[in-house]
Amino acid sequence: MIIQKSSNPRISSFDPTSFSFGNTFIDHMIICEYNNGKWGDLQLVPYGPIGFTPAMMGVNYGQACFEGMKAYKDKDGKVFLFRPEKNAERINKSAKRLAIPEIPKEIFMEGLKTLVDIDRDWIPHGEGMSLYIRPLLFATEEALKARVSEKYLFAIVATPAKSYYAAPVSVKISDHYSRSANGGVGFAKAAGNYAASFYPTQLAIEEGYDQIIWTDDSTHEYFEESGTMNVFVRINDTIYTPKTSEKILDGVTRDSFLQLAKRRNLEVVVGDVKVSDVIAAQRNETLKEVWGVGTAVVTSIFEALGYNDEHLLLPKLSEEESFAAMLKKDLTDIQTNQAEDPFGWRVLVEEQVYDL
Amino acid sequence: MIIQKSSNPRISSFDPTSFSFGNTFIDHMIICEYNNGKWGDLQLVPYGPIGFTPAMMGVNYGQACFEGMKAYKDKDGKVFLFRPEKNAERINKSAKRLAIPEIPKEIFMEGLKTLVDIDRDWIPHGEGMSLYIRPLLFATEEALKARVSEKYLFAIVATPAKSYYAAPVSVKISDHYSRSANGGVGFAKAAGNYAASFYPTQLAIEEGYDQIIWTDDSTHEYFEESGTMNVFVRINDTIYTPKTSEKILDGVTRDSFLQLAKRRNLEVVVGDVKVSDVIAAQRNETLKEVWGVGTAVVTSIFEALGYNDEHLLLPKLSEEESFAAMLKKDLTDIQTNQAEDPFGWRVLVEEQVYDL
Numbered sequence: 001m002i003i004q005k006s007s008n009p010r011i012s013s014f015d016p017t018s019f020s021f022g023n024t025f026i027d028h029m030i031i032c033e034y035n036n037g038k039w040g041d042l043q044l045v046p047y048g049p050i051g052f053t054p055a056m057m058g059v060n061y062g063q064a065c066f067e068g069m070k071a072y073k074d075k076d077g078k079v080f081l082f083r084p085e086k087n088a089e090r091i092n093k094s095a096k097r098l099a100i101p102e103i104p105k106e107i108f109m110e111g112l113k114t115l116v117d118i119d120r121d122w123i124p125h126g127e128g129m130s131l132y133i134r135p136l137l138f139a140t141e142e143a144l145k146a147r148v149s150e151k152y153l154f155a156i157v158a159t160p161a162k163s164y165y166a167a168p169v170s171v172k173i174s175d176h177y178s179r180s181a182n183g184g185v186g187f188a189k190a191a192g193n194y195a196a197s198f199y200p201t202q203l204a205i206e207e208g209y210d211q212i213i214w215t216d217d218s219t220h221e222y223f224e225e226s227g228t229m230n231v232f233v234r235i236n237d238t239i240y241t242p243k244t245s246e247k248i249l250d251g252v253t254r255d256s257f258l259q260l261a262k263r264r265n266l267e268v269v270v271g272d273v274k275v276s277d278v279i280a281a282q283r284n285e286t287l288k289e290v291w292g293v294g295t296a297v298v299t300s301i302f303e304a305l306g307y308n309d310e311h312l313l314l315p316k317l318s319e320e321e322s323f324a325a326m327l328k329k330d331l332t333d334i335q336t337n338q339a340e341d342p343f344g345w346r347v348l349v350e351e352q353v354y355d356l
Numbered sequence: 357m358i359i360q361k362s363s364n365p366r367i368s369s370f371d372p373t374s375f376s377f378g379n380t381f382i383d384h385m386i387i388c389e390y391n392n393g394k395w396g397d398l399q400l401v402p403y404g405p406i407g408f409t410p411a412m413m414g415v416n417y418g419q420a421c422f423e424g425m426k427a428y429k430d431k432d433g434k435v436f437l438f439r440p441e442k443n444a445e446r447i448n449k450s451a452k453r454l455a456i457p458e459i460p461k462e463i464f465m466e467g468l469k470t471l472v473d474i475d476r477d478w479i480p481h482g483e484g485m486s487l488y489i490r491p492l493l494f495a496t497e498e499a500l501k502a503r504v505s506e507k508y509l510f511a512i513v514a515t516p517a518k519s520y521y522a523a524p525v526s527v528k529i530s531d532h533y534s535r536s537a538n539g540g541v542g543f544a545k546a547a548g549n550y551a552a553s554f555y556p557t558q559l560a561i562e563e564g565y566d567q568i569i570w571t572d573d574s575t576h577e578y579f580e581e582s583g584t585m586n587v588f589v590r591i592n593d594t595i596y597t598p599k600t601s602e603k604i605l606d607g608v609t610r611d612s613f614l615q616l617a618k619r620r621n622l623e624v625v626v627g628d629v630k631v632s633d634v635i636a637a638q639r640n641e642t643l644k645e646v647w648g649v650g651t652a653v654v655t656s657i658f659e660a661l662g663y664n665d666e667h668l669l670l671p672k673l674s675e676e677e678s679f680a681a682m683l684k685k686d687l688t689d690i691q692t693n694q695a696e697d698p699f700g701w702r703v704l705v706e707e708q709v710y711d712l
Contacts, residue, residue: 021501022499022500022501023411023498023499023500023501025409025411025498029409029410031410047409048407048409049407049408049409050407050408050410051404051405051406051407052405052406052408053381053403053404053405053406054385054387054406054490054492054494054509054511054512055379055381055490055513058414058415059414059415059420059492059494059547060420060422060490060492060547060550061547061550061551061554062418062420062546062547062548062549062550062551062552063550063551063554064415064416064551066416096555097552097555098552098554098555099551099554099555099558132500134416134500136410136415136416138410139551141379142379143378143379144378144379144488144490144513144514144515145377145378145379146550146584146652147554148554148558153410155410156410157409157410157411157500158500159411176539177539177540178537178538178539178540179537179540180537180540181535181536181537181540181573182534182573182574183530183532183533183534183556184533184534184535184536184537184552184573185548185551185552190418190548190551190552191415191416191417191418191547191548192541192546192547192548192549192551192552193418193548194416194417194418194419195417195418195419195454195455195541195546195548196418196453196454196540196541196546196548198417198419198455198503198504199452199453199454199455200539202455202504217537217538217539217540217573217574218538218573218574228502296502
């Protein structure tokens with residue numbers, strides 16, 4: 001591994017009590033180039049621009065995928081990653097579907113740990129605080145041919161993070177737009193999936209909603225995801241969530257919620273979630289909660305569903321009554337080293353793991 | 357418009373009889389930045405890299421779309437564009453669906469004509485020769501938030517072009533993978549649509565095919581597109597092509613073929629093209645031709661269809677018998693100023709249209 005530390009670090013000007021999420025970047029980044037059929041040297045370098053012409057295939061043909069993950073700092077200053085091997089596996093599932101060469105897990109993990117270790121002072125400590133980490137893979141060959149690229153970049157960049165959403169949100173159940181096709185790339189964290197969701201989301205916002213519950217493109221009768229999150233529904237005391245498929249992301253937070261719910265002996269059904277069943281439950285008052293989960297937001301609780309022209313309110317549960325709030329606390333307590341970790345999910349980031 | 361000509365042009369080393377399509381770039385490119393809610397100065401600059409970090413939203417969230425078009429040089433050295441206003445309109449349809457700000461048509465056309473004029477010496481003359489031009493729009497803000505970007509780049513880059521495919525190709529009728537969802541972005545030249553097609557195409561190639569005829573994702577009973585082209589079928593002497601929709605690109609070559617077919621009083625049906633009808637026609641020997649059309653390839657003639665596990669051969673028609681070959685010649689004769697242009701499709705690129 002090649003380490004080139006910044007000669008002009010910005011950390012001294014970083015105020016962990018006041019920063020902008022998403023565009024405050026830590027001092028370094030990880031890069032590794034793929035060329036001539038193989039991955040080159042893993043490098044830690046100062047965060048900054050790399051030269052690409054507008055013929056770069058990544059922006060022409062969308063051959064690009066990413067991961068989202070976080071590092072947490074506990075009260076003693078120890079730093080932990082959360083189930084990082086899941087992200088290493090998933091970026092390669094995405095890569096395979098997009099015909100991008102897989103990044104070896106060792107390169108992914110070494111780059112990740114080195115970056116987080118060297119820039120550990122950028123990780124804020126406290127309620128909802130973390131370092132949001134973005135590994136990504138994208139095509140860098142400069143060529144105007146709609147074919148698989150011969151050059152790629154693996155990179156990891158990161159930004160300090162606070163809680164994403166504060167208030168409960170209203171979500172519209174999609175009756176026209178969709179985010180994934182049968183035989184498509186919905187299960188992958190493919191760059192193009194996100195761009196495709198923006199315009200329908202803008203329309204939903206104009207209608208007074210915050211985001212969209214995506215439904216299947218053929219019938220709009222089944223829940224798929226919500227915004228950029230997996231979706232959970234609670235009817236009476238049973239939790240329902242769609243099973244993963246080629247259309248639905250295999251979310252790390254989703255999987256963790258399922259395991260935490262089982263540990264609490266909650267009844268969980270993983271399978272088809274029918275729009276009509278959810279609406280019927282709202283009408284007969286057995287629908288207790290609907291929420292989204294994802295790395296960035298952890299949990300987003302919904303206060304209303306838009307269904308055709310109706311605005312259907314959901315119950316306001318207390319922190320004690322809410323399964324969503326309870327499971328979120330179970331999860332974040334493990335992530336932030338405030339609870340035992342019987343699952344072995346936390347991964348300590350050792351100090352000075354790199355050779356200088 | 358700001359013109360900054362290359363101080364180190366490469367044109368003297370360009371050999372129009374021997375070059376590599378797609379990665380031989382002309383000396384200049386057009387760029388125009390969008391920021392603070394508006395498009396800035398249109399600029400012609402030397403082709404080359406621009407600095408982006410891996411947090412650039414275009415490669416993270418796929419907010420990117422493009423056009424493909426060509427300039428042709430006639431025997432007298434005059435240079436023509438072909439229906440460029442169609443591309444200016446379509447890039448904005450793509451942009452709208454991807455929540456990218458539209459590029460004003462005047463900026464698009466001025467940039468296009470200036471670039472082609474200044475680099476006209478790069479345009480090869482001769483059978484199948486042209487300059488392939490790539491206008492594109494992509495998100496350039498550096499931020500790790502899955503939301504609409506606030507900064508964009510409009511760019512035009514170009515590469516000299518020869519004929520794309522030489523030989524007839526075999527195509528597999530997709531029975532699992534698909535390129536577009538109902539309520540999705542299939543009609544747009546969205547970057548992500550192309551990446552999503554690569555892996556299924558690789559699998560088809562492993563089965564001995566060259567590309568895929570995409571079918572609807574719900575039933576796989578209807579033709580949509582073929583590879584990156586619109587698809588035409590001829591049964592007896594009637595031409596069929598799918599109607600455009602939110603799943604099917606409104607191709608300029610497709611539209612031109614339809615108008616040329618009508619001029620020749622050929623019977624044309626624009627509507628659903630059922631896989632089962634095409635297969636039945638192949639079996640009863642009324643299926644005469646199946647071909648794809650697009651700017652890059654103009655026409656790609658198919659010699660065989662893969663359907664489930666069958667390899668169904670198509671007739672080998674002579675140039676005189678083939679509607680595809682006839683319409684291709686009609687089109688390229690107009691494009692290259694070898695025939696009258698009753699449609700008003702050719703647009704002359706004047707010399708010295710720019711102010712220095």
